[in-house]
Amino acid sequence: MAEPEPEEGRAKDERRWQGRSDAHQSKPQVRKERRHPPQPNQPHGGLPHDDRRFMETRSCTEAEQSLPEIIVAGKYRLLKRIGNGSFGELFQAESLKYHEKVAIKLESSTVKYPLLPREARIYGILQGGLGIPHVRHFATEGAYNVMVMDLLGPTLEDLLNLCSRSFSMKTTLVLADQILARVELLHRKCFIHRDIKPDNFLMGLNRHQTQVYMIDFGLAKKFYSLRSQKHIGYTENRDLVGTARYASVRAHYAEQSRRDDLESVGYLLLYFQRGRLPWQGIRAQSQAQKYEKIAEYKSNIPLQQLCSGLPIEFFMYLKYCRKLHFAEKPDYVYLQQLFKVLFRNQYKLADFLFDWVVLKRGSEEQQAEQKGTERGRGGKRHRLVQKERHRSKDKGRNCYTQRDRKKSGENLPEIEPNECTNEVAPNEDQPRKKNDKACSCSYHLQKMRLQDRDKMAPLMTERRILAEEQEQEQPESHQMPPCL
Structure with missing residues (x-):
């Protein structure tokens, strides 16, 4: 028994709809969606x-x-x-x-x-x-x-929200090159994705953070059999498989092939540049009518209007994809060269600095500047504190401070207005008064030791000389003659 298709037996799939007989033929009503702030x-x-x-x-x-x-x-x-x-x-x-x-x-x-x-x-x-x-x-x-x-890592939808719902032209072109390479790889293995959307493309982690990954092959289908060397047949009156926002025009009513995946990639690139597509926000009474109005809007809007304000390469890309036949093999090299030439013409540097990378670096540099400013303020405050401490130490080196005089019970000397109040450097020898107390600082203690040593040095010399003279004046002891 043949394996059932992935979309069979799934009546609750929100991306599939049944019947289009009750769809209105009037022009779809588009409402403006509220743009939420990027999360x-x-x-x-x-x-x-x-x-x-x-x-x-x-x-x-x-x-x-x-x-x-x-x-x-x-x-x-x-x-x-x-x-x-x-x-x-x-x-x-x-x-x-x-x-x-x-x-x-x-x-x-x-x-x-x-x-x-x-x-x-x-x-x-x-x-x-x-x-x-x-x-x-x-x-x-x-x-x-x-x-x-x-x-x-994160999906392209998450990164689009992070970058204020719009990518730069440089980021869009780099993503286009990698996405087309992933789709070509899938088509070479005889499969079509049928669900191209930003949520199914993720960035790698660590050393693969500049590489785009493609995921979610639950709706993928084999379009070519290597055993029979045959392509699947074209049929209409088929239900939509995929996401209506990015699905191709033919995917709403016919079997999908390689051209439909590539057309979805074109809508994806427009979404990256503008943050939304013109058929978003269409109102309808049922899901089937909503999908029918989206398909009608896509088929009626001119490509020139759809790609207005963007380089002509986007228009050439979508025009080529819509002219492809059902079983025709796309020229992937031509499609990739469209965006590569546009990248070179705009003098872009292939450094893989995506918008979110630049945004992250900017926030890190801002945080570093804030930390540096706070550190500088703290260092300045620390230098001021150290300066005050050194100043207080210098004041404490004075031999006869007011605190010592208060402790000794003496009266503080009155300073006359014209008297010089400059402090005397501790290394200058000044005669100390008779009633002054000796300072207990290390400088003056060492100075007192040196003065005592200088005073004791002549006395020690005299004692040594006197001892030597006494030894010389002492008579030799009487020795007994040896026994015969």
Whole structure:
């Protein structure tokens, strides 16, 4: 029995719609959406938006649910939930031995149409390709189908929010080159993605932080059979598979092929430049009518108007993708050269300094400047304190201070207005008064020792000379003659 298609048996998929007979033919009404302020990048790491087509707003009770008490593959322990869907959940985990962070996708093994085994097989076919996450383990363990893969960084949607809902031309062109390379790799393996959107492209971590990764092959389909050497046939009256915002015009009513993935990439680049697409915010009474109005809007809007204000390469890209035949092989080199030549003409430097990297460095430099300013203020305050301490020590070196006089009960001398009040340096020899108390500082104690030594030196010399004279004047002792 042939394996069912991934979209069959999934009536609750929000991205599919049934029937278009009741759709209105009037011009779609577009409402302006409120632009929310960009949210800071959450330190999620991994695949935070994987399977977002099935995600719903979780309540507090769902967030507080305990994690499944399982040890995946005997060496991975679940840490936290980073994604939730109707057929699978995504968790961040770590290895028990080396504490290495990974991403684990769980799917109930009792579902009627399991999708995780098929997605794991596609990952296996793409294994080793640039920009494809490495799958470390897949198996059915107890009540779950589990897939262990590399942990990745934030999605392009998260980074777009971080950069105020718009990328610079430099960042857009660098992303376009890498995204087209990932799509070409997938097409060479005879698969089409059918769900091109910012949530399915993530940046790497650590030394791969400048590399774009493509994920979520749950809706991928094989368009060419190497065994029979045949391309799939073109059929119409098909339901939409994918995300309506980025889907191609033909994807709303016909079978998809390579040209539809490339057209979705074109809409993705427009989204990066402007932060929204013109058919966002269309109102309709039902999901089917909404998808029908989006398809009508896409087909009626001229490409010149859609790409207005952008370089002509964007218009040439979408025009080429829409003129492709269903089974025609796209010229990937031509499409990539469009953006590479545009990159060179604008004298951009290929240093992989994306907008979010520059933003992060700017914030770090600002924090460093603030810390340096605070440190400078603290150093200045410290120098002032040290200066006051040295000044107080110098004052304490005076032999006869007011505090000593108060302790001795003597009267303080009255200073006449014209009398010089300059302090005498401690190294200058001044005659001390008869009733003055000796200072107990180390300087004057050492000076007193030296003075005593100088006074005692002549006396010691006289004693030594006298002792020598006495020894010389003393008569020799009488010695008895030796016995004969």
